[in-house]
Amino acid sequence: MTKFIQLILIACFVFFINNTFAQVLGGGEVHGSFQADAQYYKKDSTIGAEDIPENLASNSFFEMRYSNKNFEAGIRYELFMPQMQGYDSRWKGNGFGYRFLRYRNDKVDITAGNFYEQFGTGMILRSYQEWNLGFDNSFDGVRVKYKMKALTITGLIGKQRYYWDLGPGLVRGIDGQLSVNDLFKGFNDSKTRVFMGYSFVSRYQTDQDPIFKLPENVAAEAARLELYRGGFNFKFETGWKINDPNASNNMIYKSGNAVLAEFGYSRKGLGFTLQAERVDNMDFRSNRTSTGFDLPVGYIPAMTRQHAYSLAAFYPYASQANGQMGLQATFIYKLKKKTALGGKYGTSINANYSISNSIYKEKVNDSTTIGQSGTLGYKSKFFKLGDEKYYSDFNIKIHRKLSRKWDVSLMYMNVFYNMQINEGHAEPNVYANIGIVDVWWKFKPYHSLHLETQAMFTKQDEGNWMSGMLEFNNHGFFTALVVLYNQGIAGHNDSALYPFITAGYTHKSTRISVGYGRQREGIVCVGGVCRAVPASNGLSLTINSSF
Amino acid sequence: MKKFNAIIAIVIVAFIMSFTTDNKRRIPKVDVKTLDGKMISTSTFNNDGNPMIISFWATWCKPCVQELTTIADVYEDWQDETGVKLIAISVDNSRTSGGVMPLINGKDWDYEVYLDENGDFKRAMGVNLVPHTFLVNGKGEIVWEHTSFTEGSELELIELVKKLKNGEEIK
Numbered sequence: 001m002t003k004f005i006q007l008i009l010i011a012c013f014v015f016f017i018n019n020t021f022a023q024v025l026g027g028g029e030v031h032g033s034f035q036a037d038a039q040y041y042k043k044d045s046t047i048g049a050e051d052i053p054e055n056l057a058s059n060s061f062f063e064m065r066y067s068n069k070n071f072e073a074g075i076r077y078e079l080f081m082p083q084m085q086g087y088d089s090r091w092k093g094n095g096f097g098y099r100f101l102r103y104r105n106d107k108v109d110i111t112a113g114n115f116y117e118q119f120g121t122g123m124i125l126r127s128y129q130e131w132n133l134g135f136d137n138s139f140d141g142v143r144v145k146y147k148m149k150a151l152t153i154t155g156l157i158g159k160q161r162y163y164w165d166l167g168p169g170l171v172r173g174i175d176g177q178l179s180v181n182d183l184f185k186g187f188n189d190s191k192t193r194v195f196m197g198y199s200f201v202s203r204y205q206t207d208q209d210p211i212f213k214l215p216e217n218v219a220a221e222a223a224r225l226e227l228y229r230g231g232f233n234f235k236f237e238t239g240w241k242i243n244d245p246n247a248s249n250n251m252i253y254k255s256g257n258a259v260l261a262e263f264g265y266s267r268k269g270l271g272f273t274l275q276a277e278r279v280d281n282m283d284f285r286s287n288r289t290s291t292g293f294d295l296p297v298g299y300i301p302a303m304t305r306q307h308a309y310s311l312a313a314f315y316p317y318a319s320q321a322n323g324q325m326g327l328q329a330t331f332i333y334k335l336k337k338k339t340a341l342g343g344k345y346g347t348s349i350n351a352n353y354s355i356s357n358s359i360y361k362e363k364v365n366d367s368t369t370i371g372q373s374g375t376l377g378y379k380s381k382f383f384k385l386g387d388e389k390y391y392s393d394f395n396i397k398i399h400r401k402l403s404r405k406w407d408v409s410l411m412y413m414n415v416f417y418n419m420q421i422n423e424g425h426a427e428p429n430v431y432a433n434i435g436i437v438d439v440w441w442k443f444k445p446y447h448s449l450h451l452e453t454q455a456m457f458t459k460q461d462e463g464n465w466m467s468g469m470l471e472f473n474n475h476g477f478f479t480a481l482v483v484l485y486n487q488g489i490a491g492h493n494d495s496a497l498y499p500f501i502t503a504g505y506t507h508k509s510t511r512i513s514v515g516y517g518r519q520r521e522g523i524v525c526v527g528g529v530c531r532a533v534p535a536s537n538g539l540s541l542t543i544n545s546s547f
Numbered sequence: 548m549k550k551f552n553a554i555i556a557i558v559i560v561a562f563i564m565s566f567t568t569d570n571k572r573r574i575p576k577v578d579v580k581t582l583d584g585k586m587i588s589t590s591t592f593n594n595d596g597n598p599m600i601i602s603f604w605a606t607w608c609k610p611c612v613q614e615l616t617t618i619a620d621v622y623e624d625w626q627d628e629t630g631v632k633l634i635a636i637s638v639d640n641s642r643t644s645g646g647v648m649p650l651i652n653g654k655d656w657d658y659e660v661y662l663d664e665n666g667d668f669k670r671a672m673g674v675n676l677v678p679h680t681f682l683v684n685g686k687g688e689i690v691w692e693h694t695s696f697t698e699g700s701e702l703e704l705i706e707l708v709k710k711l712k713n714g715e716e717i718k
Contacts, residue, residue, distance in 0.1 A: 029572060033673035065671070067575060104576070118665040121641040128640070128665055131675070152586065179585065195584045228583040233648065262645050271649025301642030306607040330646055332653025345620070348654055401620070407698075446699035473697040509692045511676065523607075528695030529676045530608045546673040546692065 032064035033546040035131065039084050044518065044537040057084045059091075061131065063098070072102040086521050086534025087134040088293075090163040097161065098138060109145040114138045117156060118299075119175040119199035123239040123258055124220040124284060126299035127160065132532040135293060136161055137286075139171065150182035160286040160295050167286035167295045168205055175199040195226040203297060205288060212251060212374055218244045220256075220284055220298065235262040239282065239298075245373070246288035249281055249322050252377030256281035258300065271332040277303045280359055280380055283321040296321075303328045304354040304393055307413075308530055310484070311434050311454040311467055313523045315417040317356060317391040325385060328354035345401040353394045358386030358421075392416040407440035419461070432458035448473045450480075463489040471526060478513075478527040479503040484520060502526060510545040572689040574601070575671040579636065579661040582648055587661075589668060596685040597630035598711040600704065603669060603679045605639045606646045611678040612654075614696035618704075619656050625705055629712040633658045638669050638677060682707055682717070690717045 038058040063076035076098035083091040100113030116138055119125040129136045141158015154175045159166040180194035181187050187194075199222045207214040222239035241256035257280050264273040279300050286295040302319035303326030331351045335342035361370050361378040370378045395413035402408060417430040434456045441449045450471040457464050464487040471480035484498035498520055504513025504527045513527055521535040576590045592599065604611030615635060618625070625631050635658045637647045644664055651660055663669055672681070682691040682704070691707055693700070707717055 031572065031673055033675055035675055063673070065673070072575075116665055116667070116670070118641070122665075126641075126665070177586070193583050193585065226584045231652075233583070235645075264645070264648055266648050266652035268652060269655050271651070271653035273645050273649050275645055299641065301640070305646070306643050308607050308609045328645075330649050332649045334653055334655050346655075348616075350650075350653065399616075440698055442698045445702060448698040473699070475699075478697060506693070506695045509679070509694050511694055525609045528610045528697045528700075529678070530610060531676065544676055544694065546675070546679070546694070 028066060028068035030064060030066050031547060032062065034060070034062040034544075036060040036541075036543045037084060038541045039536050040539040041085065041536070042538040052082065052085070054082055057082050059084050059087065059131075059134075070103055070105050072104075073100065074102075075099040083134070084534055085536065088163070091134060093164050095164060097136070097164070104145075107147055109143075109147070111143045112141075114140050114161065115143050115156075115158075117143060117154065117173075119154070119173065119201070120197050120222055120224045121235075121237050121260055121301070122299035123237055123260065123282070124199060124222045124241070124298045125171075125173050125175075125201045126297075128299075130532075137295060137297075140166055141171075150179045152177045160297070162286075162295055167290070169286035169288075169295070169297075170204040171201065171286060171297055172204070173199065173201040191229055193226075193228040195224075197224040198222070201284075201297065203284070203286060205286075212245060214245055214288070215243060218242060218284075218288075231265050231267045233262075233264045236260070241282060241284055244281075244284065244288065246283065246285065247291050248283040248285075249377070250371050251373035252281075252371060252375060254281050254377040256284070258282045269334045269336070271330075273328075273330045275303060275326075275328040277301075277324070277326045278359065278382065279321060279324050281322050281377070300324075302326075303356060304391065305330070305352045305395065307395075308523060308525050309411065309436050309438075309452070309454055310520075310522050310524065311456045311465055312395065312411070312413050312436065314434075314456060314465070315415055315422070315430055315432065317354075317393075317417075318422045320356075320358075320390065320421065323359045323361070323386070324356050324390060325359055326354065326356040328352070343400055343402070347398060347400040349396070349398055351396040353392075355392040356390040358388040358390060360384035360386045388418065388421070389416065390418045390421050405442045407442070409436070409438040411436040411438070428460045430458055430460045432456050432460075446473075446475045459489075462493050463487045469526070473528075476506040477504070478506075480526045482517075482519075482524075482526070484518075504542075509547070511543070513542050515540045515542075573687055574683065574689065575668075577663075577668040577671045579663050579668050582651070582660055582662070592634060592683075593687070594630070594632040594685075597632065598685060598708050599683040600631060600633040600708070601636060601672075601681040601683060602633060603636050603638055603663075603672070603674050603677050605637060605677055606643050606650050607639070608677045610696040612650070613698075614678050614680070614701070615656060615658070616654060617698065617701050619654065619658075621701070621705070622657060625708065629705075629708050631708045631712075635660045636663050636668060637661070638663050638666055638674075640664055640666075680704070682711070684711050684717075 040056050041052050060079045061076055065074040078097045079094040080091040098114045100111055102111045116127045127137045127139050138161045139158035143156040145154045157172045177197045202217055202219045204217050207216050220241040224237035227234040237260045239258045243253040243255050245251040259278050262275045284298040300319050300321040302317045304317045307313040333349045335347040337346035360381050364376045368375045393415050397411040399409040413434040415432050419427040419429050436454045439451045452469040454467040466485045469482045480502050482500045486496045488495035498518040500517035500519050502515035516539050519536045524533050574589050576588055578586045578588055580586055639647055641664055644662055676694050678696045679694045681689050684690050
């Protein structure tokens with residue numbers, strides 16, 4: 001009897017909630033997305049693929065967001081059981097790695113829980129997530145944004161995510177972004193737009209070092225300016241950090257500084273950008289003993305192009321937050337259609353050049369070596385170049401639609417890659433030349449055949465590489481064969497073949513693909529998307545969906 | 548304890564049930580940056596009652612650039628026929644966002660382009676792979692979405708835009 005009454009009460013309660021809450025909470029929405037990657041591994045000594053005891057590895061996540069008027073809540077469940085090869089072993093496990101509550105209206109935006117944030121270009125503060133790279137340095141804390149007409153102020157306090165835990169450092173930050181045009185009535189409608197910003201970030205971490213006396217509160221500041229007028233734009237950000245002896249700079253007491261500048265001009269059919277960067281001892285983390293990809297608070301970008309072709313992205317530059325000087329120029333131009341050079345539909349030219357170098361360092365005094373721990377480390381002259389080239393990349397790509405059915409792209413690239421600085425081992429620096437031919441044949445509506453051939457010529461590292469990909473698309477279905485071949489260098493490394501076959505189907509926002517074979521880690525653009533993939537050997541399955 | 552758990556479970560289900568009815572999805576309110584430095588809210592996206600296409604892309608994403616280049620060839624015709632507007636959201640971070648302006652102009656695109664450097668809008672829309680394209684009807688409701696691009700996909704997109712323009716429902 002009591003059970004029956006309880007059931008009636010519960011039914012009434014459900015009915016009541018459904019009607020009243022639906023009106024009170026009327027307008028609420030639930031959305032989310034998920035991705036599941038599963039890999040069945042075969043042991044393969046040629047590509048260094050280890051045998052994993054579980055045989056099957058999987059990286060998956062499921063995130064959901066509930067929003068209703070000004071309120072939002074979200075949660076993400078993650079699973080690494082175990083983590084796929086190429087992902088840090090500290091990811092192994094499962095749980096809710098991300099959850100937040102948020103309230104926002106036109107003036108105020110408050111978040112409690114996990115959040116991502118960037119101040120300016122991210123130089124002294126940037127938290128972001130790249131699931132496919134196994135990177136997540138979200139803040140767990142509170143963030144408040146206050147928006148006025150011309151000024152937006154953001155304040156935050158929290159600790160950063162460290163796999164299934166939190167980093168030891170407590171980060172506090174405040175940022176102001178000012179729209180100068182909105183500040184002065186007369187300037188409101190000007191064709192020149194001016195923006196300024198300032199940020200201050202401080203990390204607190206207790207000093208437990210037995211040898212050195214370390215600053216427990218490390219402060220960093222950055223100031224920025226952006227100017228826009230017509231086709232011209234100019235961006236500038238400069239940051240500095242007080243002494244922060246840490247594991248990556250060998251415990252020196254030198255302060256840090258960084259400058260980023262960008263100048264651009266573009267008009268219809270033409271675009272040009274010139275960027276320059278100089279960074280000196282700006283590695284800023286939540287934990288002074290962390291290295292590698294762990295717990296960075298600031299983000300110092302590599303001043304190089306991010307390539308989408310696998311051989312072009314073979315030797316990527318690793319940004320050196322503790323010392324680098326770089327320049328990058330990009331020029332994109334469209335040869336007009338129906339001209340002799342442009343062809344019937346026009347031809348697109350995309351050229352890019354970048355170079356990165358070490359900064360100049362000299363001794364502080366005669367009795368101290370450069371970078372000696374516990375000292376000021378070194379002295380540096382701002383405009384003087386260091387004596388070591390880190391990276392250079394010249395690439396040019398030409399794209400032309402030949403007819404309604406044929407599309408061709410040709411690319412040439414020349415790259416210099418300092419092996420020691422980018423990979424940390426004393427092997428000869430790489431000089432490589434890369435050529436790519438990329439052809440699309442749309443033989444029937446909704447049907448296409450895509451052929452991509454790449455070749456890289458180098459006398460260093462593992463020698464020449466060649467890649468061929470043939471992809472067939474039919475409505476939402478795709479299938480592709482990718483063959484990667486390494487010629488090897490006699491007496492140094494044997495030749496190796498990486499065959500890989502994949503097929504998949506996309507329906508609206510759901511995409512499923514399976515693959516079998518050997519794959520090198522890198523960026524892969526197949527089946528209509530580009531993703532970063534880890535090294536694999538065996539059978540793989542990927543599912544993506546959004547709702 | 549078991550009973551208590553059961554009640555909590557039912558309350559939660561009821562809670563969830565109460566807002567899964569009539570889930571007309573609207574564009575979440577997020578700040579994105581214009582190509583001339585201004586921060587604007589995505590709630591200001593509007594096309595006077597005409598359909599809108601919101602496409603997430605990046606300079607390093609070949610299929611994305613391919614999709615936008617393919618549509619650029621027929622964009623004028625699409626606009627004449629349906630009044631549709633394409634809003635291209637670049638998810639390039641501060642490393643590659645400098646390449647957005649030269650690419651847009653160099654390729655001669657006429658879209659409305661915004662920067663989502665730290666992925667705030669991307670996250671709010673549940674975008675994990677790019678390209679990811681959304682179709683928004685005249686009332687600001689998201690009625691269709693699609694990920695990945697292969698040649699010919701734009702034909703499906705324009706068919707749906709025409710349907711919306713004619714007042715038909717999209718399933």
